[in-house]
Amino acid sequence: MAEAIAVAVILAVVLLDAPARAGETDPLAHRRWVWPVEAVQGVRPFEAPAHRYAAGHRGIDLGSVGRVRSPAAGTVAFAGAVAGRPVVTIDHGDGLVTTFEPVTTSLREGDPVARGDPVGEVATGGHVVPGAVHFGVRWNGEYVNPLRLLGGVPRAILLPCC
Numbered sequence: 001m002a003e004a005i006a007v008a009v010i011l012a013v014v015l016l017d018a019p020a021r022a023g024e025t026d027p028l029a030h031r032r033w034v035w036p037v038e039a040v041q042g043v044r045p046f047e048a049p050a051h052r053y054a055a056g057h058r059g060i061d062l063g064s065v066g067r068v069r070s071p072a073a074g075t076v077a078f079a080g081a082v083a084g085r086p087v088v089t090i091d092h093g094d095g096l097v098t099t100f101e102p103v104t105t106s107l108r109e110g111d112p113v114a115r116g117d118p119v120g121e122v123a124t125g126g127h128v129v130p131g132a133v134h135f136g137v138r139w140n141g142e143y144v145n146p147l148r149l150l151g152g153v154p155r156a157i158l159l160p161c162c
Contacts, residue, residue: 059136
């Protein structure tokens with residue numbers, strides 16, 4: 001429980017730090033995409049790389065996932081294996097593309113998806129812990145923090161301890 005709260009706090013800090021400088025508005029914030037999973041459990045936050053080829057974590061990892069859904073309407077751009085793990089990519093238009101891995105799907109390239117439609121089931125492989133999914137977003141070819149489109153971290157519900 002403490003780990004989940006710590007990750008939620010880290011995700012919130014990353015969100016507050018990421019979008020804009022003083023006086024600017026985030027051009028992605030108004031999108032209000034839906035979360036691609038039913039119950040949000042942050043496993044690893046977005047970590048922007050120092051430059052295009054630097055180390056970082058170009059998405060967020062969400063744990064305790066079974067089914068993945070599309071955060072917004074779009075078209076399946078890719079569904080298949082990449083480096084031995086199943087990947088699904090959705091083009092949402094306006095330069096926005098999401099990628100989920102490891103996710104198996106029956107969808108094919110060109111299939112339309114609506115906001116909240118099931119995309120597939122979490123599989124195994126890649127860099128995520130079992131039962132987790134990596135959710136990445138690119139905007140005009142650059143990775144951005146997915147929280148910018150989701151409106152932040154869902155409200156935390158604190159449970160009694162001990």
